[in-house]
Amino acid sequence: MDGSTLPAVAEELLREIKKAFQETSQVPDELLLGLKFIFGPAAVPALDLVDQHSVTRLRSPSGRILYQVLGSSGKLYTCYSSCHFCTCPAFEFSVLQKSESLLCKHILAVYLSQALGACQELAVSEEQLTNILLAEEEDEG
Amino acid sequence: MAAALERALGPAAAAGSGSGAALPPLPVLLTGPAGSGRTSLLLRAALAGGADGPRALFLAPSAIPRLPGGSGGTGTDPRALQRLELRYPRTRLSLCRELLSLSLSLSPSLSPLSPPPVVLLDGLERYLCPLSPGATARLAALLLELSLSPPVPSRPQLVAALRLPPPGGAVTLGTLLRFFPARCHLRGDTRGRGHVWVTLRCPGTPTRRWRALKSPSNSRSGPGTGGHSLARRVLGDPKIIAQGPLTVFGGPPGGLRLSWKMRLECR
Numbered sequence: 001m002d003g004s005t006l007p008a009v010a011e012e013l014l015r016e017i018k019k020a021f022q023e024t025s026q027v028p029d030e031l032l033l034g035l036k037f038i039f040g041p042a043a044v045p046a047l048d049l050v051d052q053h054s055v056t057r058l059r060s061p062s063g064r065i066l067y068q069v070l071g072s073s074g075k076l077y078t079c080y081s082s083c084h085f086c087t088c089p090a091f092e093f094s095v096l097q098k099s100e101s102l103l104c105k106h107i108l109a110v111y112l113s114q115a116l117g118a119c120q121e122l123a124v125s126e127e128q129l130t131n132i133l134l135a136e137e138e139d140e141g
Numbered sequence: 142m143a144a145a146l147e148r149a150l151g152p153a154a155a156a157g158s159g160s161g162a163a164l165p166p167l168p169v170l171l172t173g174p175a176g177s178g179r180t181s182l183l184l185r186a187a188l189a190g191g192a193d194g195p196r197a198l199f200l201a202p203s204a205i206p207r208l209p210g211g212s213g214g215t216g217t218d219p220r221a222l223q224r225l226e227l228r229y230p231r232t233r234l235s236l237c238r239e240l241l242s243l244s245l246s247l248s249p250s251l252s253p254l255s256p257p258p259v260v261l262l263d264g265l266e267r268y269l270c271p272l273s274p275g276a277t278a279r280l281a282a283l284l285l286e287l288s289l290s291p292p293v294p295s296r297p298q299l300v301a302a303l304r305l306p307p308p309g310g311a312v313t314l315g316t317l318l319r320f321f322p323a324r325c326h327l328r329g330d331t332r333g334r335g336h337v338w339v340t341l342r343c344p345g346t347p348t349r350r351w352r353a354l355k356s357p358s359n360s361r362s363g364p365g366t367g368g369h370s371l372a373r374r375v376l377g378d379p380k381i382i383a384q385g386p387l388t389v390f391g392g393p394p395g396g397l398r399l400s401w402k403m404r405l406e407c408r
Binding site for chain 2: 080091134
């Protein structure tokens with residue numbers, strides 16, 4: 001994600017995962033262990049989401065990008081491309097309030113899907129993308 | 142954006158403040174207590190660059206009392222005012238719609254030589270109250286999303302002003318600082334009456350500092366009353382001269398009052 005603020009070690013790990021996957025179509029065990037060490041409990045659920053092809057990249061004609069992740073509960077969550085933000089409750093609780101995790105599993109799934117080329121792609125109109133961005137605000141009314 | 146603030150403030154005054162390095166195009170969170178001059182600094186940033194400056198959109202939850210320097214004062218170029226647009230979205234939802242509308246209105250084919258528009262958001266604290274950390278984060282993330290994406294030269298530069306302490310205190314501020322990598326803080330100078338310190342921190346560049354002087358103000362009761370109108374009749378329209386590295390801006394919120402002693406010169 002552009003404008004991300006992951007620690008350097010996390011970014012390096014994701015780069016290594018991408019490189020290893022491009023070369024061998026696999027992710028070595030040691031990198032998976034590194035993933036779990038750095039991202040904690042979110043790592044395995046994020047990998048599950050990637051396996052299920054749950055991440056969709058939405059692109060509008062202007063080039064704006066959003067990610068939607070189909071959660072394990074069946075609910076669709078939105079992750080922004082320019083910063084670490086997810087509409088899921090775990091992001092608010094574990095990341096923002098408790099600072100227990102760097103990322104929620106959905107944001108991590110987005111990173112992993114990018115690294116592994118597992119994002120589904122969907123072109124949407126500007127209006128559709130705007131509506132997604134405003135959806136939570138309108139729900140709060 | 143940090144560059145917009147630097148245009149308004151001029152070269153950094155403090156020695157060793159590293160004013161040479163170019164500022165990254167990051168959105169800025171402008172913080173300061175009540176009366177520190179946040180609104181005036183935003184307006185100065187909007188008008189900096191005169192007629193050749195970028196298009197500027199000033200957003201606030203309520204109307205501002207007046208433009209900096211008053212009518213005809215402090216050298217405000219009238220042509221600069223022509224590129225300033227003032228809007229007052231009252232709710233968070235209307236603010237988001239304004240920002241998205243701006244984002245959609247920008248043409249990707251805009252010349253790369255044209256300066257990107259500047260978006261100055263005042264009174265951020267009034268859009269936060271009463272919100273949960275999640276809603277605060279969502280608003281901050283949306284502000285960032287609009288100023289960092291899509292990656293085109295014409296994407297707007299954002300400065301958002303927040304009065305301290307914000308609703309929700311340290312939790313709210315901590316949440317906002319997660320999303321705003323660059324921060325500009327206004328703080329009263331305990332040594333000099335009427336002065337403020339402006340500190341700008343951007344990742345990857347040295348911290349920049351300015352010592353700025355608050356401007357005198359006009360009585361809320363308007364012309365024809367009070368000392369200010371007398372000064373105007375005797376001296377003409379006041380022109381505040383910046384001395385050396387000092388940059389003049391600012392005033393208390395809710396209206397400007399003649400409360401500072403300044404050296405005034407008239408043409």
